[in-house]
Amino acid sequence: MSIIVLQYIESYHEYFLSVVFFEILQERHKYPCDLYIFYIYICHFYRVRAESPCSDMKRAAAKKLIERYFYQLTDGCGNPHCDNQHCASSGKVTNLTPNQAAAQAIQLFSQEARLCDGTQPSKVARTTIEPGQTSLAKSLPVKSVNPTSSDEGKQEPYLTEAKLLYIIEKCKAEDSYSLLIRTLGEVFSSGKALSLSFQKTEKSNSPLVALLERAPDTLLRPPADLNKEAVRSLQGEDKEEDSSDPSPTVPNNDDTSVDLPSVRRAFEALWSLPGEVFESALVNALVTLADDIELDLRVFRIVRWDSMDSLLNVFLIVFEIPMLGNSEYLELALHMLCKALSCLPIVAQAKLARVWAKHCKSRLPNLLQALQELITVKVIGGSFTRDYCVQDADTITAPTKVMKILYYASMLAGELDPPELILGDEAESASSDKTASRSAISGQIPQDPLATELGINALDARKPFIPFTDFYNEPLSDAIEMDKDFAYYKSEEPMKFSFMNYAFVLTPATKTLGLYYDNRIxxxxxxxxxxxxxxxxxxxxxxxxxxxxxxxxxxxxxxxxxxxxxxxxxxxxxxxxxxxxxxxxxxxxxxxxxxxxxxxxxxxxxxxxxxxxxxxxxxxxxxxxxxxxxxxxxxxxxxxxxxxxxxxxxxxxxxxxxxxKLLGRKGAFADLEDWSPTLYRTMKELMEYTGDDMPETFMQTFRVGYRDVFGSLSFHELKENGDELYVTQGNKKEFADLYADFLLNKSVERQFxxxxxxxxxxxxxxxxxxxxxxxxxxxxxxGSKIFDFAELEAATEYEGGYTVDSEAVRNFWRVAHSLPPESQRRLLQFTTGSDRVPVGGLSRLKMVIARHGPDSDRLPIAHTCFNVLLLPDYSTIEKLQDRLLKAINYSKGFGML
Structure with missing residues (x-):
């Protein structure tokens, strides 16, 4: 059979490529007949009916009709009263072998014979693209991916690690990099080509497979570059497959068909070359790629893509490029790629986060740094006004949206608390409605859609892979006008971008402003x-x-x-x-x-x-x-x-x-470290002990003691008959969890x-x-734990005739800096009404020192409501120190000034 097929391929090589052979080859498990004979019939029929290959539309229509005739002959239309002599349901069709049915299906198509309405090729492969945010995706029947031909019948370029290494070596030998530049330009400018590149494949000793990997003149378009399972089939090496798994590598929900280690090795080899050799071509290709993908997602609603996984493959590959945070990539390519990626449906973004968390941990910090650099460069170099603010610049908002995917990937890659730690009312809300808010503080604030899709919350992350503070962007936080951002947050118009919905990128001081506006309004x-x-x-x-x-x-x-x-x-x-x-x-x-x-x-x-x-x-x-x-x-x-x-x-x-706990999470064993470090260390010793003599060594049962406010010792059994149950290697984790739950939750449940x-x-x-x-x-x-009077001095303003160079002002700061910490706190209390440092440091206080007349024996006076210190123009530093200390040590209460 293989000889016959190869003879047909030789005779009709160009014709097979232009019609359906390789498309249907991937669907061979779906047909009960001999696939090759069936499609030889089809291809032969096409050849005698047309001088040139069919267009995509005609080919698809013809293929669908032939398949309907085939299933009408073999399965019937399901109508027991059918009178169509060419339908199995009528009883007029004799028992046909699959091959006979295939041949007769083509004849019926050529005769335009009657086709029952109920007959559908139910076994034809279909790809469902899951709907995402703002209906960017639709559930569509899509033809199978053709790994070697484009929609126009031309073969798609693609890359593997072996091919790229061969090209690099060939270019080095010839001292000419034109082939490399052309290859990178063709592959990285085409989403289809890139989605087919660097795919996982099963190892094979087939000489034909090895030949394909080494073929020097057909590296980009080998005519026989179908998937390797098909190549083995042509050589008679086919093996039985599960009908639900048509491809060699079908990823699960958090997996990918891209061979990411191979991608990294390939990029490492590529960047062993001088960058000026190829980087310009690669950057231009990435810009073209990003433009095309964004157009597909925004305008064509991704119908030009066969599956969402193919599109995700593209982003997985390009975001592995090690130089994305450098020069041209940062200015031209990265923000375009972010714009395209931000258009993905929520379902696809969630899968990308899972894949990054599982397979790209080492890449996450570098990718975050590149996004942070991009945002910072665009903020510093931007000209923003009240009419055009940072929220309106997609060069800033797009990488922020991508950073959110990275933010959740970092949490998934770190340590997550189990769902049992959600407080009772929260758990009921989450179980009754997945889309309901899991916020303990505000039941009216909806949960982030991406977090809902992933089933996680920032509170679940006990220790993320990347620290939360690394996501702060201070230049961006300083540039945001929070009053306008809050208005965008409250706006019912969905196109308004608000950083309050991406709060992980904002510093606590900036977020405090958002909360302040909400409270004041x-x-x-x-x-x-x-x-x-x-x-x-x-x-x-x-x-x-x-x-x-x-x-x-x-x-x-x-x-x-x-x-x-x-x-x-x-x-x-x-x-x-x-x-x-x-x-x-x-x-x-x-x-x-x-x-x-x-x-x-x-x-x-x-x-x-x-x-x-x-x-x-x-x-x-x-x-x-x-x-x-x-x-x-x-x-x-x-x-x-x-x-x-x-x-x-x-x-x-x-x-x-x-x-x-205020935000809706129970206390757990890990919280003991902050609650009682001594107890935590003791429990860690117990948990890390590996000997089998735990009962004899620790003598600890499931009965624990604690002292009440009067110092009396009380006991509590963590389990029934806990006094008789000793802690062993088998139950020590249960003991630790129950003990922590008692101390942090159950013992103070009523009060808390x-x-x-x-x-x-x-x-x-x-x-x-x-x-x-x-x-x-x-x-x-x-408040902040950083108590720095230098910050306060730098942020202080002067009124009433004082300036930063006034003698009394200089003397005041000499005295203030020389005070012990406790007296400095009293001075802060006297001036502002609170001895606590606000979020963001003392620079946020905006204290004012105003001249309160000439030299006199009066004490300084403060308007704590407005952080104003009224300071007489004392003639000496000794007098200023004496009057100031008396004011801060003996002031209490409020009188009429």
């Missing part, structure tokens, strides 16, 4: 509603006003907040105004800052009984034996939420697990749930969870 909205209610005769207070006594601060504050929470919780979203009874200060922000600081100092004091202090970390934790009601903890959660909502930094020291409920009352509609990760929320609540 919500406050103004509540104020407008109060005004309208007043107009219609139902006057309400436009502010959340608290009047408290200094000596009864906690009682007064909690009582008033409890009344607000019970009567109208939405009032918590109004702007907070605090008034200390008997004091005349008007709250423009400074009074509120002191109020929060005093509340925190008192209520988080262990003597108050609601919270305890960890011995080895001095961090605050919930008292598991507290006698306070749930309402008290709810009110503390409200206070924490109000501090964030009103942009006030608090002096609290929670372990990181608190912020993870109440605390979280109060926190959500204030922040439930805020984009807090969209913008911030747990460690960033800690910065938001507690």
């Amino acid at each position: 919500r406050m103004y909205s509540e104020r407008r509603m109060s005004f309208l209610q007043t107009v219609v005769g139902q006057p309400t207070n436009p502010y959340l006003r608290l009047k408290v006594r200094r000596d009864h601060l906690i009682d007064d504050a909690l009582v008033e907040l409890e009344m607000v929470a019970m009567e109208n919780p939405s009032d918590l979203k109004k702007q907070l105004v605090v008034e200390f009874e008997g004091e005349q200060g008007v709250d423009e922000g400074g009074v509120s800052k002191e109020f929060f600081q005093l509340v925190v100092e008192e209520i988080f004091n262990p003597d108050y009984g609601m919270f305890t202090t960890q011995e080895d970390t001095q961090m605050t934790w919930f008292n598991p034996t507290s006698f306070e009601s749930d309402a008290q903890f709810t009110l503390i959660g409200i206070v924490l939420g109000l501090a964030i909502y009103n942009n006030v930094i608090l002096d609290v020291r929670f372990p990181m697990v608190v912020y993870r 749930n109440a605390f979280r409920r109060g926190f959500q009352m204030v922040t439930d509609e805020s984009p807090l969870a969209l913008l911030f990760r747990p460690e960033e929320i800690e910065q938001l609540v507690c």
Whole structure:
């Protein structure tokens, strides 16, 4: 049979290429007849019917009709009353062998015989392209991929590692690189050609396969370059295949048919040559490639692609180019490739993230660096205005979209927490609706579509492959006008790009601005509603006003907040105004800052009984034996939420697990490292012990002890009859997980749930969870840990006649820098109302020093609401130091200036 087929190929070589032979060869498992005889009939029929090869449309139509006749003869149309003598369902067709049916199908086609309506070639290969975002993809019947011919009947160029190495060696020998330049130009400018390049293949000792790999004159277009399974079939080496797997390498959901190690070796060999030899041609080819793909995705809706996997193969190959972050590639090719890649449907982006995470870990940092350099170059070199901002530049937004794919790939490639750590209400939401928000803070903020498709969340990443901070881009963060970005975020127009939806690229300081605008707009909205209610005769207070006594601060504050929470919780979203009874200060922000600081100092004091202090970390934790009601903890959660909502930094020291739990994740064994380092080290020793004598060595059972707030020792059994169950090699992980779950979750479940409920009352509609990760929320609540007065000096402004060169100003900074850290914090407290450093450092404070008259004995005065220090023009540095220290050490309360 092989001899007959090869004779036909010799006779009709050009004709076979132009018609259907190699197309259908890939579908041979779908036909019960002898494939070669069937298609010899077809090709012979074409040759006697036409002088020239058929067009694509005619060929496809003829092929489909012949296949319908074939299945009509063998399977029938399914109508038991069929009267078509050429249909098996009529009973008028005698038993035909597959080969006889194939021959008769061609005759019926040539006679234009009757064809039953119900007859369909159900076994014809079809490729379904999954629908993606904005319906860029459609589910279409697509013909099989032809590895050797293009849509116009011409053979597609392609590359393998062996071919590229041969070309390189040949060019070196001839001292001419024209063949290499032409090859790279042809392959890398064609998506079809590149998708067929560097494919995984099974090893074969076939001399014909070896000949194809070495053929010097047909490297780009070998007439017999069908897939190697087909070559072996022609040599009589065919083997039985699973009918559901027509190709040698069918990737699973997180795999690819591209031989990525081969690609890397090929690129390594290519860049062993001088770059000027070929790089210009390669860059031009990549630009053409990116343009064509973007056109396909935006205009032709990818119908020109046979499958999404073929398109992904292209991106997998080009993003392996090691020089993407250099010179011409960065300026010309990379941003074009990013534009094309950003047009992919969400399903395809998710698969790319999985493949990168599984097969390209070592490549991820370099790729991130290239994208960061591209964004930085475009930001620094751009001319942006209010009418044309960074959100409108696709040279910036496109690499940001690609960086999101990389962001999730980094999480998939790192350490992920199991789904069991999602808190109860979150888990129910996620299981009931995959597209529902998994945000613990804001149920109204939708989950990122790509994260939903991948089934992950930033909170799931315990340790990503690339640190989250490496994704920050400071030049971009500084260039963004967050008021406009927030407007784009709130816009219902889908084409508006907002970096708030790509918050991983923004620094915490910039994200804080986004949260600030959201909070302020919500406050103004509540104020407008109060005004309208007043107009219609139902006057309400436009502010959340608290009047408290200094000596009864906690009682007064909690009582008033409890009344607000019970009567109208939405009032918590109004702007907070605090008034200390008997004091005349008007709250423009400074009074509120002191109020929060005093509340925190008192209520988080262990003597108050609601919270305890960890011995080895001095961090605050919930008292598991507290006698306070749930309402008290709810009110503390409200206070924490109000501090964030009103942009006030608090002096609290929670372990990181608190912020993870606020965002909807349970505490786990890994959280013990921050919660109690001593206990964590002990547990690690137990977990890493490999001996079989664990019960005798550690004498640890599933009964654990802990001390309550009074110092009394209590016990808890992690499992039933835990006192009789010793920890062994087989159950030590279970013990560690149960112990951590008890300490971080179950023992304080009542207290923490109440605390979280109060926190959500204030922040439930805020984009807090969209913008911030747990460690960033800690910065938001507690401020930065970097205390640098040099930053404060560089950012300070001067008024009232002072300049940076004024003698009193120079003396002030000499004194400020010479103070011990504790006194510096008091100075910061005196001037701004808070001794905490805001997110982004002291440069964010924008302090103002104003001249307050000539030399006198008066003390300096501060307007904490506006960060203004009124400093008399003291004549000597000694006098300035004396008056300043008295002011910061003895100031308390608010009086009328």
